Amino acid sequence: MRIHANMKLSDLVTMNFEIIAVIQRLQIPYGFKDKTIATVCKENNIEVDSFLHLAQWFNDRDYFPQEQLIQQSPTWLITYLRNTHKCYLNYQIPRIEKEIEQLENYSDLPDRSAQLMIQFFREYIQEFAAHIEEEEVKTFPYTIDLTATLEGKMPIETFRKKYKGYSIDWYMENHSDLDEKVYDLQSLLLKHIPPLSSNCQFSNLLLELYRLGKDLRDHTLLEDNVLIPIVQQKEKELYIKFQAL
Template structure:
């Protein structure tokens, strides 16, 4: 897939890949962009165009990841973007899937106990995902913001104490388990769902699970390849001062 550039019309980018719409929304940009170019839309919205392009190109191409361009962006901008993706999962995507699952049960006239299991499994997944998001928001992001503040203030003396290399192991393991559950749910619906159920609703659920999985993958990639190395570098600089 070709790279999207600043001179391209925002509308054309969406025509090329409509899955970008929720990502664009995350920047506070809303549909109805007329014939404006991406550069113009970003300038109007006060968004760093290069950052915007790096994010949507990485999202569109699984093989393309502009780590260097992204690492040149302010850490706080990246954290703020990640927080918005959290909001999107919590306020939009998960509730949508949950409502589809409710519809799946409501539409099942005959008693299909498998569907109740789907609901139970999804609620369990949701609980774990939300706990993970919360832990990032209450522990990880504030820590990163603190490191950034210390690093940005030139007068900060050498810091040893406050820097506890926040445990990435735990963090990655959590991530991994939550992601595996999502993959399992998707696979169970695709391969093993049986009995009487509504085809349209079930396929809508699978679509949304694919979308969620892709979005989370993109989110994880930004954290692991961009954010973590940036933080590690600032920590190192602070220890050496």
């Protein structure tokens, strides 16, 4: 089904509840009643085309509108990625950590199994936090200021001084896939933890890890295939515009 701007947003959510993630991460408030997608986007200063492309991707995973998303302003993407980070750090990861810690309460676990899982995940959290901090402190501001410089809102001298030695190439060289260790932990739990007396709780932990891994895959796809090409193109434009200076 093709999603269009005149659809009611509530109908879209009913059709595919995964769209809730797009709504939350673009900071669209709930209570949109019978308003259309176009109306809600206009009220919240969101580019309707960006929303439609994202929603279509969430609704049809064989469709990834890379070229269309690259043509949009990077502002919406930075908002989306930053709110995704908040969701990970403030909700999803703490919830999974708590679930893993509860494994210690089961007497039928092999010695130190739960402790090793907790240690593995806490090390992952540290790596995860460092990865996100780099993006929040350097990459996202760089993208915003690069755009501002091209638009004449920041002097080129200020930009060059602030980001001396930095480029999107540095980010690419140091950018790791955060979903791999989530799947490693999921595999460890599946292969090496014996059946627990509470299968429901253990199954819920596996489902939470699956959801996080799937979400991180989407997150990486947006960064690698939309954010990076946008910045690469803007770096070229900046070079051409200011190469004589």
